[in-house]
Amino acid sequence: MGGVDHRKGPRRRGDELNQAIFTAALEELVEVGYQRLTMERVAERARTSKASLYRRWAGRPELMMDAVIHAFPTVGELPDTGELRADLFAALRTMADALNSPLGQAVRSVLAEVAIDQKAMLRHRERFVERRNQLMLDLVRRAAARGQVRPGALTPRVAAVGPALMRDHFLTHGGPITDEVVAEIVDEVLVPLLRA
Amino acid sequence: MGGVDHRKGPRRRGDELNQAIFTAALEELVEVGYQRLTMERVAERARTSKASLYRRWAGRPELMMDAVIHAFPTVGELPDTGELRADLFAALRTMADALNSPLGQAVRSVLAEVAIDQKAMLRHRERFVERRNQLMLDLVRRAAARGQVRPGALTPRVAAVGPALMRDHFLTHGGPITDEVVAEIVDEVLVPLLRA
DNA sequence: AGGATAGAAAACGCTTCGTTCTCTATGGGG
DNA sequence: CCCCATAGAGAACGAAGCGTTTTCTATCCT
The missing domain is CATH 1.10.357.10 (Tetracycline Repressor, domain 2)
Known part of the structure; x- marks a missing residue:
C-alpha cells in the first residue's frame, strides 16, 4: 500500500501550483546555476511531487523555458x-x-x-x-x-x-x-x- | 583482485589518445546531440577508461570545449x-x-x-x-x-x-x-x- | 452526497557520474 | 638486458537524478 501522508501543507491546484513551481525553478536557477538544476530539487523546493512536474512539462528544458517566459512577460x-x-x-x-x-x-x-x-x-x-x-x-x-x-x-x-x-x-x-x-x-x- | 584483462587493442598514450578521444566525442555529439552526450559513452567509443578522460578534463563541458577547438583549428x-x-x-x-x-x-x-x-x-x-x-x-x-x-x-x-x-x-x-x-x-x- | 481529477508522497529500476582500485603496457634511462 | 615510474584500461562502487508507477485522498463540481 501507499505510504503515510506526510504532507506539509494544503494542496495547490492549477495556476497556483504553476506559480509555485516557476518561483521554485527560478530560485533554484539563481542558487545553483542551470547546469546543476534538477527536476528533483525544483519539485522539492516547490513542495510538490515530480509527477506533478512531469504532468505539465516533458522535462527540464520545457519547464525552464516556461519559467523564463513567466519571469519576463x-x-x-x-x-x-x-x-x-x-x-x-x-x-x-x-x-x-x-x-x-x-x-x-x-x-x-x-x-x-x-x-x-x-x-x-x-x-x-x-x-x-x-x-x-x-x-x-x-x-x-x-x-x-x-x-x-x-x-x-x-x-x-x-x-x-x-x-x-x-x-x-x-x-x-x-x-x-x-x-x-x-x-x-x-x-x-x-x-x-x-x-x- | 582486479578483473581479467579484456583489452581489445594496444594502449595509446598522450596525443594519440587525445586524438582518439576527440574523434569519439565529436562522433557521439553528431550521433546523439549534446544533451544526451555522456562521458561514459565517449569513453566507450574511444575505447578508453573514464579515468583517462577525467585525468585530462574536469568534466563534459571542458572536454567538449577542447574537442571543438580541435575540430576548428x-x-x-x-x-x-x-x-x-x-x-x-x-x-x-x-x-x-x-x-x-x-x-x-x-x-x-x-x-x-x-x-x-x-x-x-x-x-x-x-x-x-x-x-x-x-x-x-x-x-x-x-x-x-x-x-x-x-x-x-x-x-x-x-x-x-x-x-x-x-x-x-x-x-x-x-x-x-x-x-x-x-x-x-x-x-x-x-x-x-x-x-x- | 457522489464522482472525477489532479496533487503529494513513496518507491522503483535504470543510467550516469566521479572516484577508486588493480594490473600492467609502455617509455625512458642506465 | 634490467629497473622504475607513469599512465592507460577495465572493473567496481555508492550516490544522485531520471522518468515512471502506484497509492491515497484533498479538492472541486454537480
Whole structure:
C-alpha cells in the first residue's frame, strides 16, 4: 500500500501550483546555476511531487523555458523621445536592464537550450526574438517618418541589428552590459547605419 | 583482485589518445546531440577508461570545449578581392560554411556551454570571438586603405558586427545559414555601415 | 452526497557520474 | 638486458537524478 501522508501543507491546484513551481525553478536557477538544476530539487523546493512536474512539462528544458517566459512577460514600451539616438539608447538600455537583472541567469538558460535544441528556438523565436525586432522596427519606422533615417534602412534585417548585438554581447562577455557598451553600439553602429 | 584483462587493442598514450578521444566525442555529439552526450559513452567509443578522460578534463563541458577547438583549428584566410563587398561576403561565407558543416553541432555545444558558464566564455573568447573580429578588422582596415570605407568605421565594435550577426542568426534560427542571409547581412547592414 | 481529477508522497529500476582500485603496457634511462 | 615510474584500461562502487508507477485522498463540481 501507499505510504503515510506526510504532507506539509494544503494542496495547490492549477495556476497556483504553476506559480509555485516557476518561483521554485527560478530560485533554484539563481542558487545553483542551470547546469546543476534538477527536476528533483525544483519539485522539492516547490513542495510538490515530480509527477506533478512531469504532468505539465516533458522535462527540464520545457519547464525552464516556461519559467523564463513567466519571469519576463513583456518586451517593454516603445520609447518616444522624438530623437533617434535617444530612442535607440532607451530601447537597448531596457534590454540591458533585463539581461543584467538577477534573472539574467534565466535568459542564459534559454540561450543554452536553444543552442542545444534548434526546435526549441523555432517554438519560441516569436516570443524571444521577433517581438523585440518588431519593437525596433516600429522605432525605426517612426524615426523615418520624422525624416531621421535614410530610405534603405527600413528593413527587418536592419531593425534586428541592435537586439542581435546585445544578445551576442551578453553571450560572449561576462558581467553586466554597461551603459558604455550600449552607447557604443548605438553611436558606432546603429546611428551611422540608420542615418548614413 | 582486479578483473581479467579484456583489452581489445594496444594502449595509446598522450596525443594519440587525445586524438582518439576527440574523434569519439565529436562522433557521439553528431550521433546523439549534446544533451544526451555522456562521458561514459565517449569513453566507450574511444575505447578508453573514464579515468583517462577525467585525468585530462574536469568534466563534459571542458572536454567538449577542447574537442571543438580541435575540430576548428583556424579562422581561415583573409579574403583579398580588392573590393569591399566581395571581401565581406567571402569572409562571412567562410564562417557560414563552418557553421553549416556537420560539425556545426559542435559549435552549438560551445554556445550552450558559454551561455551557462560565463567563466567558460572568458577563458575561450580569444579563440572563438576575438580572432575572427581581428580578421574582420584587418579586412576593414585594408578596405580603408583603398578608400572604400568611411573614416569612423575603423573600430573594433564595427568590425565585430558581421560575425556577431552571423552567430546570432545561427543561434536564433534553425537550419543552415544560406547565401541569401549572408548577402542580406552584407548588403543591408555591413556595406551601408562601412561606406556611408 | 457522489464522482472525477489532479496533487503529494513513496518507491522503483535504470543510467550516469566521479572516484577508486588493480594490473600492467609502455617509455625512458642506465 | 634490467629497473622504475607513469599512465592507460577495465572493473567496481555508492550516490544522485531520471522518468515512471502506484497509492491515497484533498479538492472541486454537480
